[in-house]
Amino acid sequence: MLAPQTIETVKATAPAIQANAAAIGNRFYEMLFEKAPELRNMFNQTNQETGVQPEALAYSVYQAGANIDRLKELRPTIERIAEKHRALDVRPEHYGLVGETLLEAVEEVLGDAATPEILDAWGEAYHALADIFIQKEAVKYEEVEAARGGWTGYRPFYVAEKVPESDVITSFYLKPQDGEAIIPQQPGQYLTLQADIEGEPYTHMRHYSLSDAPNENYYRISVKREDPENGNPAGIVSNYLHRDVNEGDVLLFAAPAGEFVIETEEMPIVLISGGVGITPMMSMLNTLVQEDTKRNVTFIHAADSSKVHAMKARVEQLADTYSNIEAYTCYSAPTENDRTHRMFDKEGFIDADWLETVLPEEQADFYFCGPIPFMKVVNEILKDRGVPAERRHYEVFGPESTIE
Ligand code: FAD
Structure with missing residues (x-):
């Protein structure tokens, strides 16, 4: 348990971390890779170059600090990150070096503002969180090792x-x-x-x-x-x-x-994808069919045109075969052939008015995946429609970040 004074200090200084997120993230990774060059093999180096990863890391640190007294709210994020860590073979021994380097980066970027009291408080908070991750990941390693057909490592x-x-x-x-x-x-x-x-x-x-x-x-x-x-x-x-x-x-x-999985409720389910975001949706759709689901399934896919529309024939075949499956397509740049053969239901991007015409009227579970701007739009539309957060499930094809 963290002392009340530690919690107060961490929460009060979290905004300063957020304001300096990019600088702290960049400095952290520079120092980390200087100390342990072999860790470059574990981190996506393109995301380092584009700056996406450093910002994502510093944002996570800020989030953790700002919510240090409400860790329950961070539970879904912690679960997602722990799953990624297990997949990347992150081990308890990595946490010490990461924590030490993070504090050094904070100290360097914040300068005199990072008093010893502040650094101590963040150090304690980091260790408390690291313990949570280490314990969760230990369970995940054990589960995947023990399961039939499971394995750890590569x-x-x-x-x-x-x-x-x-x-x-x-x-x-x-x-x-x-x-x-x-x-x-x-x-x-x-x-x-x-x-x-x-x-x-x-x-x-x-x-x-x-x-x-x-x-x-x-x-x-x-x-x-x-x-x-x-x-x-x-x-x-x-x-x-x-x-x-x-x-x-x-x-x-x-x-x-991964934590982006179908939850078991028996209500209509809507799968919305953009571009290659179709992949988890196809797994879900094929699974629902395999399980002979009685749920009403609405499958919506957005792509530029039929040229880049993957798995189109399979989705059409399922929608033709099963009366409880409906499929809709949006093309933002249809070809002449797409127009001639009317290969899509909507031209342009997904928008609220069009979605209203195809979504089930009753409550439904929503799963969506695609480029971040696409998911932001979908999320806003669903929020406006009154779909609560626990029915809006999504996967980001990149470092941990939010679309809220
Ligand atoms: P990278 O080399 O990582 O480059 C990524 C992008 O950055 C490219 O567009 C590149 O042009 C650009 N870039 C490179 N250098 C710079 C620079 N200096 N400045 C600016 N831009 C630059 N992908 C799929 O195809 N199918 C999936 O099913 C899928 N599922 C995923 C699931 C999850 C949970 C996650 C997190 C990601 C998933 N992805 C999926 C994405 C996938 O992991 C890779 O990110 C993707 O394949 C790109 O990797 P890459 O090595 O080809 O590109």
Whole structure:
């Protein structure tokens, strides 16, 4: 338990951390990688370069400080981060160095404002939180180790099939090289790839949502090729997978992780995706079908056009076969052929007026995934519609951040 004075000091100084988030985050990672260069293999180096990761880290520190007396409210965030840590093989011994370096970064950036009293209070708060993570992660490691077909660390899988799904998305069917069982994922969970790419100075870790229903034979991930755009370089791992990885090749993956999973209530369910955000939605849709669900399912997908619309035929087939499944498509840049054959239900971006025409009238559970601006819009529309937070579930395809 933290002393009341410690809690007060941490809460009072959290805004200063927020105001200096980028500087603290940048300095933290610089110092961390100086002390332990091998940790570059564990952190996404592109997110370092773009500054996304340093800001996300400092934001999390601020959030933790501002809510240090209401940790219950942080529970979903703590669960999500602990799942990522387990997938990235974060271990108790990492916490000491991270905590020490974080305090050094805060001290350096805040200068004289970071008095010994303030630094001590943040140190205590960090250790209290670190203990929570270490305990949670220990349970997760144990669970995944003990489960039939489960494993810790990284397990070799060979690519059994490589299947293009659109001009930019390709699926990889993965089977364990050891031929043993695999733990079925919960629909919505992701695998974490540890990619050792020739010519790259570091190992690259990337998360990929599983895109098919759980089963005991294979996992499927579906990856969008991130092309160079607006002067930014091509995505490292997605291009490696599309270009260099072929059937028979072996890749290393951590066991399925993630908290973005279907909850069991028997009410209508709405799955909304943008672009490659379709992957966890397909896993959920295929699972609902596999379980012969009686729930009404509304599947809404937004893409530029049919050229980049993955898994279209499968969704259409399910909507044609099952009377309780409805599917709708929004294209923001339809081709002439899309127009001629009326391949979409709405032209342009998803908006409130159109959603109103396709959403179920009764209460529903909402799951959504896509680019951050897309999810912000969807979230706002659902909030305006009165959908409570516990029925709005979403996954961010990037470092921990909020869309609220
Ligand atoms: P990176 O090299 O990481 O680059 C990412 C982007 O940054 C690129 O667009 C690149 O152009 C740009 N960039 C690079 N350098 C700079 C720079 N200096 N300045 C500005 N911009 C720059 N992806 C999928 O395709 N399918 C999935 O199912 C999927 N599921 C995910 C699930 C989760 C839980 C998470 C967190 C992510 C998921 N992702 C998924 C995203 C995936 O993990 C990768 O982030 C994605 O494949 C891009 O990785 P990359 O190595 O190709 O690109």
